[in-house]
Amino acid sequence: MISREELEFLINLLDKYPLESINNIAKKENIIYAKLKKLFDKYYGPSKSVTVSASISIAKLGLMSYVAFLSVPRENIKPTIAKMYRNPFIPVAVPFFGFINGVSTVMYIPLEQRDKIDELLSRYSPNYEYYEAHAYPPRKVEFGKWEFSYDYALLLDILKRDARTPMKEIEEALGKKRPTIRYMINRLKELGILRGFMTVVNEEAYNRGFCGIARSLSKEFLDKFKEHEIMIGVIKPAGYLIEWYFSSEEDIYQKILEFSKYVDRFGIYYFDMFDFGIRGFSFSKAVKKDGKGYHSILDFD
Known part of the structure; x- marks a missing residue:
């Protein structure tokens, strides 16, 4: 309990x-x-309610963030998510019901592969929409590229999954000694890739989510919800993605009444509908083992 x-x-x-x-x-x-x-x-712990995760600048590693909404018949949602989760460039795929009924996803796409997004999404649904997404408030984004050995992909996965992982376990996973691992971590910090650490609440605790798309943010909204756990993202070509996570034990109808007047379109995430959970991005699966860049986002089916 x-x-x-x-x-x-x-x-x-x-x-x-x-x-x-x-x-x-x-x-x-x-x-x-x-x-x-x-x-x-x-x-x-990763399989429990809360973890500490590394905050990683994916832009500095040559990745762009997108959110997508796909129309999928209810009976096909589970197999569609299972298929999407075979692709490491799709770290999140959850049932979604609202302005589109089906699946909502997050995608991390290598900068040079943006022209492949439509081909990727069309594998899962003929009807979809997607948006480039950035953190709020808006700021200039500088993109880099993957310029590291494969060991860094393994390290980033560990720090992203659980930044409190004991050093002994990291040594065993990477096959490297503590001074080398500390050097790798410090290098990631100095390059601005490892930005810090954040507490993450897992879907066990918050198994529902309100998602709204708004053309603008009103002062009334920002003032009213500043004490709430609201996530705001900037989406391109224009607008904002607003998310509010909560428990199914709470009154969803009341949440909709309270929140929907501030957005133009909305829907509800159902994180617990199936047993997939939120997998998270896998650098070790997305990066080639020789360290020379990313696999194609179309290599996984």
């Missing part, structure tokens, strides 16, 4: 001390170690 109070308490601690040991957090916050350890055991 998930306790919202306990979960929010842990999230606040992880936001403050993303990589600190449980013992150090307990000392700094004057919390009994055994009590804090019990909380971590209950909620923390």
Whole structure:
């Protein structure tokens, strides 16, 4: 049973001390170690409610972010998502019902492969729409390219999945010693690729999501929801993608009433409809093993 109070308490601690040991957090916050350890055991981990993930600049690695909405008959949603998840360039594919009924996806596309997006999406549905997506507020984006050995792809996957992974486990996974791994991490930081760390709440805790597309953001909306866990993205050619995650135990109808007046189109994500979850981007599957760039987004079917 998930306790919202306990979960929010842990999230606040992880936001403050993303990589600190449980013992150090307990000392700094004057919390009994055994009590804090019990909380971590209950909620923390990739297969549990919350993790700490590396914040990675995919643009500096030559990737562009897109969101897509595909019309898929209800009976075909599960096999379509299974097929999409065979492609490492599609880290998110979830059931979606609203302005389009079917599947919503996130795609990370190598800069030089943007002309292949339509061919990729048409494999899953004849009816779709997609948008280039960036963080809010808008800022200039500088794109780089993949210029690293394959070991960096493995390291990025580990840090993205769980940035609190013990160094001993990273050493075993990469077959490298601690000083080399620290050098690799510091290099990623210096290049602006590894930007920091963030607390991620898994779909076990928030198994629904409101998605809205708006032509503009009103001051009323920004003021009203500034204390809520709202995610805002800038989409091109124009507009904003607004997401609000919550639990199926909450009143969805009330959420729609409260939120829909601020957007032009909306729908609901159903993260728990099937057992796929949100897989996340895999650098180790997207990058060629010789380290020389990315595979084609059309290589996976």
